[in-house]
Amino acid sequence: MKLAEKVTFGGSGLDRAAHMRGDPARIAEAMEHPQAAAVVMWRGKPLVLGPDLDRLALIPMDHPVLIEDRGGNGNGSVFLGVAAEGAPLFACDISDWEPEALDAAALGMFLDPSEQVHPDLPDASVFAELRRIMTRLSPVDAELAATAKAILGWHGSHRFCARCGAESLVSHAGWQRTCPACRSHHFPRTDPVVIMLITYGNSVLMGRSPGWPKGMYSLLAGFVEPGETLEAAVRREVFEEAGIRVGAVTYLASQPWPFPASLMFGCAGAALDRQILIDPTEIEEAIWVSRDEMMTAFAGDHPFLKPARRGAIAHFLLQNWLADRLD
Known part of the structure; x- marks a missing residue:
């Protein structure tokens, strides 16, 4: 991209x-x-x-x-x-x-x-x-x-050593913590997260989590698990949350997201069907939104849908999808 x-x-x-x-x-x-x-x-x-x-x-x-x-x-x-x-x-x-x-x-x-x-x-x-x-x-x-x-x-x-429980000390100008008891070294944590622009024809899959402001929808996202590729994480998360199988997956862009410490991997995926079956323990709702509807939402004229928050990679990916700039 x-x-x-x-x-x-x-x-x-x-x-x-x-x-x-x-x-x-x-x-x-x-x-x-x-x-x-x-x-x-x-x-x-x-x-x-x-x-x-x-x-x-x-x-x-x-x-x-x-x-x-x-x-x-x-x-x-x-x-x-x-x-x-x-x-x-x-x-x-x-x-x-x-x-x-x-x-x-x-x-x-x-x-x-x-x-x-x-x-x-x-x-x-x-x-x-x-x-x-x-x-x-x-x-x-x-x-x-x-x-x-x-x-x-x-x-x-992360003030305490994950190995022995002793209080660790700041070292390496703040980029490491060292345990004075067992001498373990601990390094800043960054959690990998996939966020997916899943499309079927001219529509994109959007979802919302419980507690979000009314009308707020975003792209589906989820943490990458140990031993998992980005592509596998995209397919697993979309199926777990919305019951949709995903075929080809491509990487688009990344974004550090310090809320609290994630690295968002923006990916595109092609859905193999449109039938949504959400897991209510994962998300509150998922919907397909056409390109025309999304353009209306970005213009602020959609009857209920608000665009993803400006500054978030979801907004960035959707904006570039609307402009045909994902290549």
């Missing part, structure tokens, strides 16, 4: 400088660099700026908030790489901070609309849900935010 890397979080060519991660002296020197800055995260939300919340608020590494909170939640700072102009970039988590009048209900919503303002961070900067603002960010900022969210989220959920 010629436009594969145009997907949100599709990458910006960030120099991750992985060769520096195992050198504590170089990382310490990078932290002291006069232009060193951090992507600041609070409970999975990046700190952003601007009236449209379309820019990351990169904070100097010597900012008092970062010095005070660095390592407070056991995560420390993660070295993200080097910016084009040579500035070292880090990710810092200040999730231990408790905002005043925190709206707990908003944090649990499907798409959290709340914003948090830290009194000691720059004016006009807020913590905002990444899913809400992801399409507004530049490719560089989107890659930095997705990487920071995923790697810090992994640290937050």
Whole structure:
């Protein structure tokens, strides 16, 4: 697919400088660099700026908030790489901070609309849900935010050694955890997921999960199991969820999806029949949608169907399917 890397979080060519991660002296020197800055995260939300919340608020590494909170939640700072102009970039988590009048209900919503303002961070900067603002960010900022969210989220959920249960320590500039008891090494987890553009003639298969907003449908998706190819995962998931057999499968594009830590493999598949038989434990509903209906949905004029969320690979694949740009 010629436009594969145009997907949100599709990458910006960030120099991750992985060769520096195992050198504590170089990382310490990078932290002291006069232009060193951090992507600041609070409970999975990046700190952003601007009236449209379309820019990351990169904070100097010597900012008092970062010095005070660095390592407070056991995560420390993660070295993200080097910016084009040579500035070292880090990710810092200040999730231990408790905002005043925190709206707990908003944090649990499907798409959290709340914003948090830290009194000691720059004016006009807020913590905002990444899913809400992801399409507004530049490719560089989107890659930095997705990487920071995923790697810090992994640290937050993998503090203890999976082999012996002892609390592990951050190492390799945040890209590894080492157990001081049994010396096991643990590496950031990424879960492979297939998401499928399944077509039959001029129609595409769409489904919805319980709890989704009214009218929201998307492409079917599911986790790849151990010992399974992407093609086999596509066929298995579609049959399990919708009872439809799939023939030829091709790869289209991928998308890092830090909610919490997936890599979405976008695939196209040809359905062998149209008869839908859903598994209600997997999805709530599945429907065939014609190309004309999907175009109406993308225009916002469909009576009940809403297009997949902008920024998600499902929206990207459907948009390119409508435009005949899947080759």
